[in-house]
Amino acid sequence: MTDRLASELSDADLVLRAKSGELDPFETVTSRHERRIYSLAMRILRHQQDAEDATQQTFLSALENLDSFRGEASFQTWLLRIATHAALKTIRKREGLKTVSLEEATEPEDSYDDIQHPKFIADWRQSPEHLVEKRETQRLLDDALARLDDKHRLVFLLRDVEGLSIKETAQVLGLTQANTKVRLLRARLQLREQLTEALGDPATRVEAPVHYH
């Protein structure tokens, strides 16, 4: 298979060929997704060596379990799921926890009842288009993300950074869609709060409405 041809094939076709024992298509599909998987691992783990390990584990595991990939989800979602679990394993090792499931550990607070209401409400001084060009913005984004709980960060990364649907995010994390939505809302609100504190124009600050309570 030539490179040109391989790069035109869909993931599904490449995986099909790899399943029949061809290495090249597997390498092509790996090259196609490795940056994305590594980025996800870096954003979850914030440590280069750990992210490299999680990435390697992800593709080794994909190689070992290729036959069990049935195509119910996209290959990308399948990889993201493996990568998320590899990264979670590292987090648990770091924290010295045993295998606490993401769901069990956090179930009770996944309701809308105690959603934190916005505090610092102000227009931003600059547009996202302008901010994106500035080096310090990436740092601000990374720091804000780092302050979230793992369970909120994971949902936000998969949904808003990786662009999975709510349903796919729920599948990857083994959560219900309802829980996924609540976590996403918490993540978005917390990030909004932090970014607005840093980027908001105090002159345009408005008081939170009195009927928030």
Place this chain on the structure above:
Amino acid sequence: MKCEELLKQLNEYVDGTIEPGICEKFEEHMAGCNPCQVVVDNIRKTITLYKAGKPYELPLKFRRTLHETLRARWKQKHPQKDL
């Protein structure tokens, strides 16, 4: 709709998956509530910024190791293809 109820519908609103009837109430509320307008705008910009973030590049050395490791494991697994 109150501000608190608006918060619960925020995901659906910014993702464009809100039901039309609720959307109408959402926008009615926003029209008369500046703080909610600003919060919705802040949230949209927050998501835009994160979406625009650049992916991390694989360190070259790691990329080489990764592919070598995968090739080696593949050949162990499929020895007949190697003849």
